[in-house]
Amino acid sequence: MRQGGRVIWQELLAIIKQRKKEISENKGSVAPDLLTQMLLVSDEKGSTVINDMMIAINIMGLLIAGHDTTSAAITFVVKYLAEYPHVYSEVFKEQMEIARSKGPKDLLNWDDIKKMKYSWNVACEAMRLSPPAQGSFREAIDDFTYRGFTIPKGWKFDPSRFDGNGPAPYTFVPFGGGPRMCPGREFARLEILVFMHNVVTRFMWEKAIPDEKITYNQSPIPVHGLPVNLKPHKS
Template sequence: MDTFAYLVPLVLLPLSLSFFFYIRKSNSSSSKNPPGTSGWPMVGENIDFALAGPQKFVYDRMKKYSPDVFQTSLLGEKMAVFCGATGNKFLFTNENKILTSWWPQSMKKALLFPDFVEDSLKEVSALKRSFLHDILKPEALKQYIPLMDSMARDHLEADWSPHDEVKVFPMLKKYTFALACKLFMSVDDPEHVARLAKHFTLVTSGMFSVPIDLPGTAYNRAIKGGKLVRDELLKIIRDRKKEMIENKETAGRDLLSRMLLVTDENGEFMSEMEISNNIIGLLVASYETTSTAVTFVLKYLAELPHVYDEVYREQMEIVKSKGPNELLRWEDIQKMKYSWNVACEALRLTPPAQGAFREAITDFTFAGFTIPKGWKTFWTVHTTHKNPKYFPDPEKFDPSRFEGSGPAPYTFVPFGGGPRMCPGKEYARLEVLVFVHDVVTKFKLEKSIPDEKIVFHASPVPMNGLPVRLQPHAKCT
């Protein structure tokens, strides 16, 4: 009897799987839905995605199924992957009409309070509040430029100058996180920043890993790290609130103070957990994507001496126009036209983000296929960035692509587009240009590993951290 009890599942399992694959095949062959496959039960195509990398994974399926849109299963979700400028335009212009923002459940569990995990991203986020977009506009960010410059100089003097060689990527993560803590929350104690960064690294390292919450897994560490980050932020928020009440503050000295003072259309203040959620979202963007963006700009400057020389010439013109040790201002940033073209070309070739998710809130049709309500969508950066139709000789580094009117609409999309275009785009632009200015006017760079491999996690990462040799410039007398 015991033997029979063990044999029954062994017989039924293959039959069940056969039935499952039959049903799935029938569904995927529907002429209404985009062509593609759901991959293996439970696992989907996650393994294929990880092994191939995002670009090869998408290109292989575009070739096999459709150059416009195909279906897959990633992160436990039925997903339609949109490709090309037409797909970008469709998704960007239909935000909040037929699509809404979406984060993977694993990411939400790592980042957000448990109370918010089951809510839609729109319900979780206060980023839609106009004040946050206002505070990230160029007019508001102008005041931060001298502080960005001062912190970049201090960082280079303390962490770069004493060495003949540095690893760019980890150094930039340290700098960008410290800058975000200072600008968003006025937190600048080195020990406090280091502790918060340590917890935050656990989150970003594991929030896109296989969502298995068992001891020792990256995801388990991300969950624990997320709780530690939220606890730290709540303490910062409560201390600031108490301080503002005692001092009767009515003006916001930084983003945190502005969040504590702002009310919605019903006159209600943001909750402490709402504020924490939004600060975490901003820290993710400023820590992960901006540090990656600056890293790859410096990578290309180290690889391409002729590009470096032109950036150096432009930046030294700015130095010569200023007094000794005078900090950068908005007017200086506006003169960095070639440097920004270089940064854009680096963002085209190696964008920090590979795209973004949305969720269908109703059935809709694209390219002759129906995407059902509840399906997730993903738009891809590299299907336009690396397309010779939009960027001739796409693997060539050519900053002149961004002169004049620049690329065609919806083809250069490192910051997304439409209503959900990254609100931190201008913040990222300033941070990139300020740091590049301070690096190139201080050092010439040479890659220590000429053929260093790039691997993909949440963002592209130099396998060895991009070690570069530093050649300080002779000081002008």
């Protein structure tokens, strides 16, 4: 892992060096992306504000945040759909309605994504129970009462809690809130729903290891990677 990390750092620093060269040569093809913007930041005297290593650290953070969290969310969507056939059935029904409305060569578009309301409820419930970026599983180990509300022991997978206006503001914030809300929120939603559409319309599945344990680090991860047995739908 350390060796792989060194390779990634070297690659990032090489990309930064190349981009700086392109900027200094004033090439019109320089991409107006985040990397370029960070390289162009300067103080009142025109001096560079962010050094190469700090830029590499920020880019690495974005790569990890954009990959690990979304892949963890998708993993637990797959896990819970395998464990709750009635939830899978509703997702399948919603996604097949969308699939049947498309031509054989038509791709998903934004209007299709907006129709995936129940599927997104399922994804939100998966993130509520297994937050991708917080490394903990949400479960009350005993019944207790808080401010007049009784919280029962255990947990319940219930996508319907996100119907209508959903939970009260700031009681469910997988992407943060306010001015520091994750800028990749809508992209993550797109990734998760497109994945759900393509896998659910093609397959049913069951977990290969029914009682697989979950390990917790920055994100919750099934110990064996959540192997599943896929069953293609009959034509």
